[in-house]
Amino acid sequence: MISPAAALTGSIAGAMAPPPPALPAAAPLSAAVDAMRQARCSALLALGEDGRPVGILTEQDIARRVVFRLPPEAPISAAMSAPLLAARAEDPLWRAILLLRTHRLRHLPVLDQNGACIGLLHRAETLAATSGRLLAHLDLLAGEDPAVKRGQAGLAAALLDEGLPAPEVVALVSEVNLDLHRRALAGALTAAGRPPVPFTLLVMGSLGRGESLLRPDQDNGLILGDYPDEAHAEVDGWFRGFAGSFNEALAAAGFPLCKGGVMARNPLWRKRLPEWEAQFALWAAKRSGAALLFADIAFDFRAAATVGADGAISPGPSEAAERLRRSLSAILARTPALLGALAAENAKFGVGLTLFGGFRDDEPGPGTRTDLKLHGLMPLVAAARLAALRHGIAPTGTPARLSALAAAGAINAAEAATLSEAFATLLDTLLRQQLADHAAGREPGTLVDTDALPREGRNRLRAALKAVRSFSQGVWAEFSGRPW
Numbered sequence: 001m002i003s004p005a006a007a008l009t010g011s012i013a014g015a016m017a018p019p020p021p022a023l024p025a026a027a028p029l030s031a032a033v034d035a036m037r038q039a040r041c042s043a044l045l046a047l048g049e050d051g052r053p054v055g056i057l058t059e060q061d062i063a064r065r066v067v068f069r070l071p072p073e074a075p076i077s078a079a080m081s082a083p084l085l086a087a088r089a090e091d092p093l094w095r096a097i098l099l100l101r102t103h104r105l106r107h108l109p110v111l112d113q114n115g116a117c118i119g120l121l122h123r124a125e126t127l128a129a130t131s132g133r134l135l136a137h138l139d140l141l142a143g144e145d146p147a148v149k150r151g152q153a154g155l156a157a158a159l160l161d162e163g164l165p166a167p168e169v170v171a172l173v174s175e176v177n178l179d180l181h182r183r184a185l186a187g188a189l190t191a192a193g194r195p196p197v198p199f200t201l202l203v204m205g206s207l208g209r210g211e212s213l214l215r216p217d218q219d220n221g222l223i224l225g226d227y228p229d230e231a232h233a234e235v236d237g238w239f240r241g242f243a244g245s246f247n248e249a250l251a252a253a254g255f256p257l258c259k260g261g262v263m264a265r266n267p268l269w270r271k272r273l274p275e276w277e278a279q280f281a282l283w284a285a286k287r288s289g290a291a292l293l294f295a296d297i298a299f300d301f302r303a304a305a306t307v308g309a310d311g312a313i314s315p316g317p318s319e320a321a322e323r324l325r326r327s328l329s330a331i332l333a334r335t336p337a338l339l340g341a342l343a344a345e346n347a348k349f350g351v352g353l354t355l356f357g358g359f360r361d362d363e364p365g366p367g368t369r370t371d372l373k374l375h376g377l378m379p380l381v382a383a384a385r386l387a388a389l390r391h392g393i394a395p396t397g398t399p400a401r402l403s404a405l406a407a408a409g410a411i412n413a414a415e416a417a418t419l420s421e422a423f424a425t426l427l428d429t430l431l432r433q434q435l436a437d438h439a440a441g442r443e444p445g446t447l448v449d450t451d452a453l454p455r456e457g458r459n460r461l462r463a464a465l466k467a468v469r470s471f472s473q474g475v476w477a478e479f480s481g482r483p484w
Helices: 004-009 029-039 059-066 093-102 123-128 132-140 145-161 166-192 205-209 229-252 273-286 290-298 319-334 337-346 373-390 398-407 413-439 455-480
Strands: 022-024 043-047 053-058 107-111 117-122 199-203 220-224 270-272 302-307 313-315
Touching: 004 093, 022 029, 029 043, 029 053, 029 059, 053 059, 053 107, 093 107, 093 123, 093 132, 093 166, 107 123, 117 123, 132 145, 145 166, 145 413, 166 199, 166 205, 166 229, 166 302, 166 313, 166 413, 199 205, 199 319, 220 229, 220 273, 220 319, 229 270, 270 273, 273 290, 273 319, 273 337, 290 337, 302 319, 319 337, 319 373, 337 373, 337 455, 373 398, 373 413, 373 455, 398 413, 413 455
Parallel strands: 022 043, 220 270
Antiparallel strands: 043 053, 107 117, 199 220, 199 302, 302 313
């Protein structure tokens, strides 16, 4: 039997029932009641002229709005609930549960990418798949942004306690962080009004990889739609105010401002697609200093949302982001020396082990904690990124990159499995330390008290760091031609 934790982070498909009956919104209520009775279903979808759902009629709607109030010939649109709240087929179950509980829904349609209904979630059956302890944390995710961060930490702790692997927990943490970015985006748009041109919100760094932990700083940018050069002052003036509000909203939600300025409020990270392409080409040509630092962060970009000219927000993939990814591949093919320069820079990370196999002391003062992000995750992430970029691999997540590298024959399957296990060990150790810091009222960081780990945990961590060292040094040597 699947555990509540696994069910919560799994897909909606396993929990949904077949789609309910559907009729045009203009059809009479009598036809709707007959269709529901014949299908023995407690809900019916109302369709617009394009055949897509625009509302839902439930038994509750009939009892509240139809009986003794509307004649049988009245249209479904007179009694349906609209606009339609729905989940997307690719959403994890936890996001659907959030919708059900936040809006007190009994039924939640599931739509495919074309807006067609492919299933229906029933409140009782869906909530039965999730433990009460997890639901209590989920409820916080619908609250004010500071409460969301508390709910995120509580949910992560509960999922780890229930045995969910750390990479899956971190993927959920990252999705919650993405949701917070979209909430900040919506709030900033409400204040600023319609944008002068459509745009795409990019997230980079750990959130771009889907590997962010409890307190990541901001790494974001905007791909602006095209506009004539003479309109730049007007367009940029709008985006300057909007981006500042967006970044401040994220800071209030628990995402510290990026010390390196990798944020949409910085013009360097807010421009049209050809200017992004030119920026990437310039970094490839310069191959030093800030160019390498920015490339390391930016090359893990992915689209968090697209905003249309009407201000409507669409989460997920973006044609502009996909074009930028293709442009990056072409630039790297023309300028392979950039990857060598990145390799030489990344080789400075090192791993958190001493010459004699002990753990590094990265903590200032009398403490002896080890920075497992800087000297554990980052060497692995950076080496996997370089190898993936060299082979034209599009996914940005580290496990996906390792799997794709094995499929391409760049590394063998056994090494990919060992590195994926090392990645999971590092994430688990870091996340548990962050949760302990959070519970103690400290800001979650990246320093880990390795002395507090049980002996078995220290042995696993040591093995993981050795695997990362072997892989990363091999990649550095391959790209730079120098032994490390």
